[in-house]
Amino acid sequence: MSDRPPKPPRQEQWDNFMEIPLAVASLVYLAGYAVRILADDSLSQVWLDLCLALTFAAWAVFGVDYAVRFRLSRQGVLRFVRTHLLDTVVVILPLLRPVRMVNLYYRLQGRREKPRLSLYARVMVYAGLSATLLGFAGALTVYRFERDAPGATIVTFGDSVWWACATLATVGYGDVTPVTPMGRLVAVGMMACGLALLGAVTGSFSSWLIQVFTREDEKGPPGDFPGAS
Structure with missing residues (x-):
């Protein structure tokens, strides 16, 4: 509570x-x-x-x-x-702060007696918008500190966006990596946020699938499974 x-x-x-x-x-x-x-x-x-x-x-x-x-x-x-x-x-x-803009959508949905999207869809939309805004902000910050750093591999904004997408998706190809202390600090934050957002989306999608399959099982008559008598 x-x-x-x-x-x-x-x-x-x-x-x-x-x-x-x-x-x-x-x-x-x-x-x-x-x-x-x-x-x-x-x-x-x-x-x-x-x-x-x-x-x-x-x-x-x-x-x-x-x-x-x-x-x-x-x-x-x-x-x-x-x-x-x-x-x-x-x-x-x-x-x-731009990530908090997603709250505006959430509050507007909450004012409706019946939101247009289901709970699972709202969670996935919320996570998707948050990841997009967070990834863009993180890419800007990393590009700012990395582009002129000695030995940097992130030298263009395109490199920074690619790195942000890989980091939020928890893939971590390693082809481009931050070398400055600030860039690595941003990377740690984005890794943590990526895990949280990915977990929220995965959990919501799994719950939705379980709910759909449960409804289908409840609708089906007894004995409709292979091998049932």
């Missing part, structure tokens, strides 16, 4: 009010970060500074949202951090 207390009405109103602004800020942050890394050689300094300003503005939105929710929760600092650990992590590491 979760130890997170029920949300006060004002906090619930704030969360609903900030759904769209946080999703937009997440996209702005990811876009600004991506442009600064992928187009830093082709853009003028003015555009690069604008991207940096948008990135910090989006980060400020995350910080303000976190502070307001802490104030409205009426909890102590340690208890709030413990019960909102993921939110705390994405404020400290805002590049993970």
Whole structure:
């Protein structure tokens, strides 16, 4: 049973009010970060500074949202951090914030009396979207630190995307690997997330298959198995 207390009405109103602004800020942050890394050689300094300003503005939105929710929760600092650990992590590491955009889809589905997708399909969609956003963010970060490193094998963004896909899928071909401390730190995080997401998808798919086969067995008349009398 979760130890997170029920949300006060004002906090619930704030969360609903900030759904769209946080999703937009997440996209702005990811876009600004991506442009600064992928187009830093082709853009003028003015555009690069604008991207940096948008990135910090989006980060400020995350910080303000976190502070307001802490104030409205009426909890102590340690208890709030413990019960909102993921939110705390994405404020400290805002590049993970776009992954939280998936929550917008989840909350919109939850408001429907009958969601369009089944529970298993929602888990797989959630995991798929999270893996896509996390892989893109991880590929950007690794490319930023690896491209100019001595002895690097990840020298293009394509190499970085290939590496991110292999890492999240827990394949690990080893043809391209990070050599910098930051790149390896990102790799460890992506390995852990890849295992968790892959486990969620595999578990949901297995449960769905078991449910389908169980329904088929219940519909079939006795003696429809080979060798049954």
